[in-house]
Amino acid sequence: MGLISFLKEKFAKKDKNVDKYSQAMAKSRHNFSNRLDLLSHRYKTINQDYFEELEQILIESDVGVNLVIKIIDEVLEKSRKEKITDPKAINELLVDRMFVGYAEKGDIKNEIAFVSGQPTVALVVGVNGVGKTTSIAKLAYRYIHQGKKVLLVAADTFRAGAVEQLSVWAKRLGCEIVTGSSEADPASVAYDGMQKAKEIHADFVIVDTAGRLQTKANLMMELSKIKRVINKEINGAPQETFLIIDATTGQNGVVQAKAFAEVTNLTGVIVTKMDGTSKGGIILAIRDEFNVPVRFIGLGEKMDDLAEFDLDKYLYGLCVGE
Ligand SMILES: Nc1nc2c(ncn2[C@@H]2O[C@H](COP(=O)(O)OP(=O)(O)O)[C@@H](O)[C@H]2O)c(=O)[nH]1
Ligand SMILES: [Mg+2]
Secondary structure, three states: OOOHHHHHHOOOOOOOOHHHHHHOHHHHHHHHHHHHHHHHHHHHOOHHHHHHHHHHHHHHOOOHHHHHHHHHHHHHHHHHHOOOOOHHHHHHHHHHHHHHHHHHOOOOOOOOOOOOOOOOOEEEEOOOOHHHHHHHHHHHHHHHHHEEEEEEEEOOOOOHHHHHHHHHHHHHHOOOOOOOOOOOOOHHHHHHHHHHHHHHHHEEEEEEEEOOOOOOHHHHHHHHHHHHHHHHHHOOOOEEEEEEEEEEOOOOHHHHHHHHHHHOOOOEEEEOHHHHHOOOHHHHHHHHHHOEEEEEEOOOOOOOOOOOOOOHHHHHHHHOOO
16 A cells, blocks of 8 residues: 555544644645646656656755655656556655655654653754744643643843743743843853753753854854753753754755754754745755754644644645645
C-alpha cells in the first residue's frame, strides 16, 4: 500500500489534532496537492515535460532546489526501473520519497525530554518577527497543561517592548517571569533566570533572546555567553536550543537556519505560521539541509496553536487533507 492510501486510512477516523493540522495547511495543500492532481489529469503518461512541471511544483512549494533535484532523480529512476508510466502512480512514489527522505535522517520523536530533579532549559533563538515570543508562550501553555512548573526568562533586552510582550503572556499564562532592565546584558538576565529557576524548582525554563541581525561573530559571542552562564548555573543546560523559522519567508528561512546552525548547536527548529503560507515544503528543505529536526509547528496565533511536529500528519495535511 502506498503512503497516500496509508495516510487516508490512518486518519479516516479524524481526531481533533489532525483537523487542526489539515486546516492550517490548506493553503500549502492547495499549492501542492491540488496542482499534483491537475498535473496527473493533464498527462496520460509521463514524459520529460511532465517531470519538468513536477519539479516546478516542488520548487514553488519551497521544498528547496537541492532536495527537489534529488527527489526528481530518484522518482525518475524508480519509475524507469519499475516501468511506471501512470502519473497517479508517480504521485504515490513522490510522497513515499518525501516521507522516507525525512525519516531516514534520524529520530522523529519530538517531545522535550525533561530532566528530573532539576530545571530543563530551552533557549529560543531566531531573527525578529519570526514568532519567537509567541512560540515561547505556546510552549509554556503546552507544558503548564502537562503539569510542569514553567518559568519564562526575558533575555531579549534589545528590542523595545519585547520584555513587556513576554510579561503580558506570563500574566495570561499565570506563570513566573524574570526580566531585566531594558538594555541589560542578556547574559545577566539569563543568570538571574537560572537563580530563580533553582529557587522555585521550575521544571521548564524558556529563555527568550534578541533577534537582531548582527555579524556572525557577535551573534556567536552573545549566544555562547548566554549558554555559558546557563550551563554554569544548571548542569547540562540548556538542553534545548530552538531556532524559530517563519514559514512565510520561504527560502530566506533556510538561509537563516544556515546562519544560526553555523554559530550555535541547535537541537530543533520550530516552524511558525504554517497557517499563513502556501509553501509548506520548507519543512522538508530544512531537514534535508541541516539535519536538525522540526520539533514543533505553529498553526495560528493563539496559545494552543502549537503542535508537536508529526511527519504523518504533516504529509496528510500537505498531500491529502479533507
Ligand atoms: N498566523 C500565525 N501568526 C503567528 C504564528 N506565530 C507567531 N505569529 C505572529 O507573528 C508576529 C510576530 O510574533 P513574535 O512572537 O512577536 O515574534 P518575535 O519577534 O520573533 O518574538 C505576531 O503578530 C504573532 O502573532 C503562527 O503560528 N501563525
Ligand atoms: Mg520577541
